[in-house]
Amino acid sequence: MTRLEFLKNLGLSGASLFAVLATCTVQSCSSKGSDDPTPTPPPTGTTGVTGTTTGNNIDFTVDLANSANASLASTGGSLIFGDVIVVRNTATTFVALSKACTHQGTTVVFRPAQNNFLCNNHGSVFNLNGSVANGPAASPLKVFNTAVNGNNLRVTA
Numbered sequence: 001m002t003r004l005e006f007l008k009n010l011g012l013s014g015a016s017l018f019a020v021l022a023t024c025t026v027q028s029c030s031s032k033g034s035d036d037p038t039p040t041p042p043p044t045g046t047t048g049v050t051g052t053t054t055g056n057n058i059d060f061t062v063d064l065a066n067s068a069n070a071s072l073a074s075t076g077g078s079l080i081f082g083d084v085i086v087v088r089n090t091a092t093t094f095v096a097l098s099k100a101c102t103h104q105g106t107t108v109v110f111r112p113a114q115n116n117f118l119c120n121n122h123g124s125v126f127n128l129n130g131s132v133a134n135g136p137a138a139s140p141l142k143v144f145n146t147a148v149n150g151n152n153l154r155v156t157a
């Protein structure tokens with residue numbers, strides 16, 4: 001049943017039908033609703049970073065002194081750069097993993113209290129080393145190399 005047929009079945013016609021349709025158009029009765037299968041991803045770092053953050057040749061440097069990267073200033077903080085989620089897991093160390101859940105690709109989120117990554121889509125959990133702690137994901141997240149030099153954090157494949 002189309003939207004128009006549905007509204008006609010409600011008994012709407014003429015001016016009232018036009019008003020409903022116009023409101024629907026203005027307020028975006030689009031095909032993307034609350035059941036959108038693609039949840040809003042976490043904030044993504046776009047400034048204070050240089051290099052390649054997507055694809056198979058990951059190699060980028062994060063300026064930890066840049067205010068845009070303040071999320072990484074304290075232990076437990078995380079930020080996403082392209083395909084990679086970076087976590088400050090201790091005062092002096094970082095981990096960087098593929099942000100895409102290996103089940104169906106949803107962006108994972110870091111949980112400081114549990115010290116692991118959760119995929120909100122179907123509940124998969126990944127350890128800091130990328131291994132699967134809880135399915136349905138069956139494969140680990142890809143882990144990238146991290147190296148700190150002063151205020152620069154370099155992440156490489």
Ligand code: FES
Pocket residue numbers: 101102103104105106119120121122123124135136137
């Ligand atoms: S997409 Fe992550 S658990 Fe299904």
